[in-house]
Amino acid sequence: METIDLQKTVLLSAMKQHGIQQLIVNHSGSGDFGYIQKIESIPSIGGTQEELKEIVINDFPFNSNMYECGEWQNSLKIKSMTLKEAVDCLHWEAMVASGYEGWETDDGGSGTLTLDASQGTLVLEHYDNNVVASRKKRRKSWTY
Numbered sequence: 001m002e003t004i005d006l007q008k009t010v011l012l013s014a015m016k017q018h019g020i021q022q023l024i025v026n027h028s029g030s031g032d033f034g035y036i037q038k039i040e041s042i043p044s045i046g047g048t049q050e051e052l053k054e055i056v057i058n059d060f061p062f063n064s065n066m067y068e069c070g071e072w073q074n075s076l077k078i079k080s081m082t083l084k085e086a087v088d089c090l091h092w093e094a095m096v097a098s099g100y101e102g103w104e105t106d107d108g109g110s111g112t113l114t115l116d117a118s119q120g121t122l123v124l125e126h127y128d129n130n131v132v133a134s135r136k137k138r139r140k141s142w143t144y
Contacts, residue, residue: 004097006061007061007089007093008122010057010061010086011023011057011090012117014083014086015083018055020042020117021042021116021118022114022116023042023087023115024114025039025087025113026039026112027111027112028109028111034108039084052084056082057081057082059079060079060080061078062077062078062089063075063093087115090113090115090122091113094122098126100126108128109128109129110126110129111127112125
């Protein structure tokens with residue numbers, strides 16, 4: 001199972017546990033800088049909406065890249081982090097898994113990552129900025 005699949009499973013479970021139906025993550029960037037601009041939380045009916053930075057997820061999987069013995073080593077690590085931090089990790093994993101690694105360089109781009117706990121899905125929509133042509137929409141979806 002890939003890191004992104006593990007992360008998605010853990011995040012969707014945490015969302016259900018805390019009454020969050022959807023997380024909508026907006027990103028944009030250019031000129032070598034890209035960031036999550038906003039994370040919107042939509043609670044389930046009867047659920048409570050907690051601050052994302054206050055929800056802690058234990059045992060969240062993430063990729064760790066370290067330079068050891070003259071080369072880069074990539075390994076899967078597990079640690080506790082806030083839901084907000086976990087969403088940030090998943091966002092970058094989704095961008096790389098979808099072929100958007102480096103999306104923030106040069107003209108950059110923007111888009112939305114939507115996690116839906118009730119549907120068990122992760123949907124990434126990304127637009128590349130292109131000075132010469134119009135924006136291109138590319139979409140990648142995983143089903144849980």
